[in-house]
Amino acid sequence: MLSVIEIAAQRNDLVILSGGLGPTPDDLTKQTVAKYLGVDLVEDATAMAKIEAYFQTTGKKMTANNRLQALYLDGGQALANETGMAVGCYYENAQGADFLLLPGPPSELKPMMAKVAKPLLAHRVKGAQVLTSRVLRFFGxxxxxxxxxxxxxLKNSQNPTAATYAKDNEVTLRLTASGQSDQEVTKLLDQAEIDIQTQVGQYFYGYGDDNSLAQVVVQKLKAAGLKITAAESLTGGQFxxxxxxxxxxxxxxxGxxxxxxxxxxxxxxDIPSQVLDQHGVVSQQCAQWMAQQAKKKAGADIGLSFTGVAGPDSLEEQPAGTVWIGLAFKGQAPVAKKYHFPKQRAFVQERCVYTGLWLVLQALLATENS
Amino acid sequence: MLSVIEIAAQRNDLVILSGGLGPTPDDLTKQTVAKYLGVDLVEDATAMAKIEAYFQTTGKKMTANNRLQALYLDGGQALANETGMAVGCYYENAQGADFLLLPGPPSELKPMMAKVAKPLLAHRVKGAQVLTSRVLRFFGxxxxxxxxxxxxxLKNSQNPTAATYAKDNEVTLRLTASGQSDQEVTKLLDQAEIDIQTQVGQYFYGYGDDNSLAQVVVQKLKAAGLKITAAESLTGGQFxxxxxxxxxxxxxxxGxxxxxxxxxxxxxxDIPSQVLDQHGVVSQQCAQWMAQQAKKKAGADIGLSFTGVAGPDSLEEQPAGTVWIGLAFKGQAPVAKKYHFPKQRAFVQERCVYTGLWLVLQALLATENS
Structure with missing residues (x-):
């Protein structure tokens, strides 16, 4: 690690390290950077108090190595860890590269980077007072x-720059623009977004890193004053x-x-047995009955249903990945759509959840626009 | 990237790269390694057929850049991607470092590494015919x-080596032993495990990378011929x-x-309203009734229940993180335990699920041993 840090510090003005701030013997990031810089590690009183409070509240035994999590580089700045116990550190180095030490777990890394570290780094963006990202989220x-x-x-735009990022069931697009003012940057982002929405707006569902299709649907339901329920077979509660x-x-x-x-x-x-016997559970009829009965029994405005074959085995002679999703929307007759998601079990289940949320969103948007 | 690859190849006998094999403009791993090696990229017919079949099955439009995913280094060996479309590559290089190119998404990386790449790398472990890892999983x-x-x-053992890995709600310990035979390696691992089980066996629940508390519980339930159900409040279906x-x-x-x-x-x-009104929903009584009624109504042998405050807001004057978990186990009177999980919403919900599974596992083990 020391050799890696030496190389990185020789090449760059700023070295960002993530992870290795925890309490176990293989957590050596702070110790190694301290050795490279020739400085001591010192204890951050706020972080130490938080660690002690955690063990007091939970009644768990606090071990000596937990104290290591409160240490940071002497002469640097301790960075509060809102969602964990290991403190981060920003070290400005007159003799060479600066260091930013962040925790490894994403649930700790992300808030520390966004809320604590990013403002400290802003002055490094040369020739621009403002650097802003806008994240667009797409499904389907x-x-x-x-x-x-x-x-x-993606290939030619310099300001904003654009980058895609794919998860299993959605794609995000990050636009990052720089300029002299918020107004200038917002205009650059707005102009770029017009083109994007023209091209792929039909798949767009929302903005932001901390957003999800579920959040957008819940917000829309709140705004419309509607309640939702579900009857889940192959998704087993995931929706x-x-x-x-x-x-x-x-x-x-x-519920x-x-x-x-x-x-x-x-x-x-209370779905009649003859419906299930005649059509099978992997059927349009079953999906429609499930959605309708769930809506009725839960006293909701919208009922979703999921029935199909999560796999790996087939069911009712239908291959794994065959899915019916039912929707009973307010006073409308229940409908159901058939899908085929040809991947492994976990993907099929997650894809069902996303697709169900998407169907609800489309139905809500149709109501808004009618 | 070219500069990084040059440095890595000068320093090492083998360079492993993960990610950047996909179809988008920022996926440049293969192209850059090809440039470094001075070789062409060639198409793997098997991978290409799989890509074409996927688009045919799903009816999605196949774009030209998807073909990039079937390319590998000329003179190397294409590595099949069981769970995705981008082909990997192993390139043995008589003039310098060998290269192993793997996909980025964990769901593709892990199976390709375990099933395809690892056997190709086995000969590199000097002086040992056998290299085996054993993963032990702990909760609580x-x-x-x-x-x-x-x-x-963790500090002193050389063979096996030992390393811990923490997730949000569990810890795994990986032991890796090398030797001349399976027998020798198994003996080394067994000896190390005896000490471990003596120290922390009470938290141990199972073996293996591809295991989980849920899998262990489902296996135990199958073996015992028992059915489980749940009534979930704050976990909302996650159990x-x-x-x-x-x-x-x-x-x-x-169900x-x-x-x-x-x-x-x-x-x-059908929980009596006076129970809920008198004791509140965040109560032992509510948890016990939920577990018992779920068991009865679903016709199961075991009923779990989760009621409490996921947060961020408090409920019934109880702070976020306050949770009652109920268990109705076969003919026994229902019981409920109180917990306090002082973290954010997602953690509280996930911790509830793990704790519920753990309670079921302990009850099943107690039955086995009685």
Whole structure:
């Protein structure tokens, strides 16, 4: 590590290290940077108090090595860890490269970078007072197709710069513009976004790093004063878990059903056995009944249903990845759509959840626009 | 990237690169390594057929840049991507460092490394015919306490080597031993494990990288021929989602309830309103009733319940993180335990799921041993 740090410091004005601030013997980042700089590690009283309070509250035993998490580079600045215990550090070095030490776990790294470290780094962007990113989020389009549709922007645009990032079920596009004022930067971002929305606006659902399709749906439901429920077979509770992962979802969700076995579809939702026997559980009819009965029994305005084959085995002679998603929307007759998601179990389940959220969003948008 | 590759190749016998094999303009790993080596990129027919088949099956539009994912280094060996589309590559280089190119997404990286790449690298471990890792999984102990209890092993053991890895709610310990035979290596691992189990066996729940507390619980339930259900308030379906994330969970789970609002606890589970009014929903009584009624209504052998305050706001004057978990186990009277998980919403919900699984596991182990 010392050799890596030496090389990095020789090459650069700023070295950012993430991870290795924790309490175990292989957490050596601070110690190694301290050795390179020839400075001591000192204790941050605020971080130490937080560590002690945590162990006091939980009644867990605090071990000596937990104290290591409160140490930072002498002469540097301790960076508060809002969501964890290991303190970060920003060290400005008159003799060479500066160092920024951040925690490894994303849940700690992200807030520390965004809220604490980023303002400290702002002066480094030469010739610009303002540097702003705008993140656009898309569902239902792959990264490669998005990249092809926006090829000119991605390859040639210098200000804003644009970069795509693909997760399993969504793609985000980050635009970053720099300029002399907020107004100038906002104008650059707005201009770029007009082109983007023209090209791929049909897949766009929201802005921001800390956003999700579930959050957007919950916000829309709140605004419309509507309650949602679900009957989940192959998703086993994941759709409702996505809704309730959003703080404040109690305004739009009272409860719902996980009906994994055929018997549970009959007993918990009162779906007539002959419907299930005649059409099977992987069927349009079953999906429609599930959505409608869940809506009725939970006293909700919107009922979603998921039934199909998560895999790896097939079911009712239908291959893994075959899915029906049902939607009972307010007073409308329930509808159901068939999908085929040809991937492994976890992907099929997650894709169902995203697709269900997307169907609700489209139905809500249609209502808004009508 | 070219400069980084040059440095890495000068220093090492093998350079492993992960990521950048995809279809977008910023995926440049193969192109850059090809430039460094002075070789062309060639198309792998198998990978190309898979890409074409995917777009045919899904009916999505295949773009030209998707073909890039089938390219590998001429003179190297294409590595099949079982769970994705970008082909990997192993390139043995008589003039210098060898290269191993792997995809970035963990769901593609892990299987390719384990099944395709690792056998190709085995000959590089000098002086040993066998190199084997054993992963032990723990719940309910922090990484720092585990590291302190196993300090001697972690610091001093050379064969096997030992390393801890912490996730939000569990810790794994990887032991890696080398030797001349499977027998020798197994003996080394067994000897090390005896000490570990003596120290921290009470937190141990299973083996392996591809394992989870949910998998272990589902296996135990299958072996015991028992069915499980749940009534979830603050976890909103996450416990049932954890159970049904396990392939074959239909043998042990028929269905269950998400009862987020007080009204849903009364209407879906028939819990008397006076119980809820008198004790509140964040109470031992509510947790016990939820577990018992879920078990009864789903016709299961085991009922779990989760009620409490996920946060960020408090509820019934109880702070965020206050949780009751109920367990109705076979013919036994329902019990409930109180917890306080002082972290943010997502952590509280996930911790509830782990703790519920752990309670079920302990109850099953107690039955086995009685």
């Amino acid at each position: 389009i792959g990264e490669s197709l998005l990249a092809e549709k926006l090829a000119d922007l 409702q878990a996505a809704i309730t992962s959003v703080p404040g979802s109690s305004e739009v969700f009272d 719902g059903f996980v009906t994994y076995a055929q018997a549970a579809k009959a007993s918990l939702l | 102990i922090g990484e720092s306490l585990l590291a302190e209890k196993l300090a001697d092993l 049932q989602a954890a159970i049904t994330s396990v392939p074959g969970s239909s043998e042990v789970f028929d 269950g309830f998400v009862t987020y609002a007080q009204a849903a606890k009364a209407s879906l589970l």
